[in-house]
Amino acid sequence: MIIKRHLIDPSVGSKGYFHINLSVENSFWDKNDVSDIAVFEKYLAEKRDEHQSYVAHGGYLEQRALYRKNARFQSGITRDVHMGIDLWAPAGSSVHAVMDGVVHSFAHNDDAGNYGPTIILEHDWNGQKIYSLYGHLSISDMAGWEVGVRFRESEKIATLGTPQENGGYSPHLHFQVMTNMRDYRGDFPGVAAQEELASYENMILDPNPFIFTSI
Secondary structure, eight states, X not given: OEESSOOBOHHHHTTOEEEOOOBTTOTHHHHSOTTOHHHHHHHHHHHHHHHTOOEEEEOTTEEBGGGGGOGGGOSSSOOOEEOSEEEEOOTTOEEEOSSSEEEEEEEEEOSTTSOEEEXXXXXXXXXXXXXXXXXXXXXXXXXXXXXXXXXXXXOEEEEBOXXXXXXXXXXEEEEEEESOOTTOSSOOOOEEOGGGGGXXXXXXXXXXXXXXXXX
């Protein structure tokens, strides 16, 4: 695996990327609370040492115990399948545009367990429109956002937020790619129930090929 595009500060990313498993299949989370930031940060530090790399990533279509502990994802139907990819790095790390695009919309999704500050870019990609979502950012970045403003590939668009502003999570970027925004602005579902996945087929793309090249 090699990095095709750095979404996280290249100086941090130069220390290497490694995959992290937050799925219900990881028995570590049977006895440890993944939603506890201190527990998660300790686990993350141990994995960084183990892999001798720094930026943890993963999560596309991963079924996570994390969401089963949050009432936000338990309203009538259990939503626990993660539809984007997460990249963990320290708060304040810069976040960069995946490709040339313009600001479609942005919002501060500030209820507990949500994205916090979120920006969505619109792109022309292989003759079709696609949209990239960047969630869990810093509130201070929002002052520089404006609908229609263009960002070039790899240009800095934001920084990672703290748990106090990013929805209550260990600092990370939620990155997601959509082909249709439906009627959403500044937001788009990032977690779904198993029985909802078919309705997102061809609408939410695998984000990994936009970031990594397999070797």
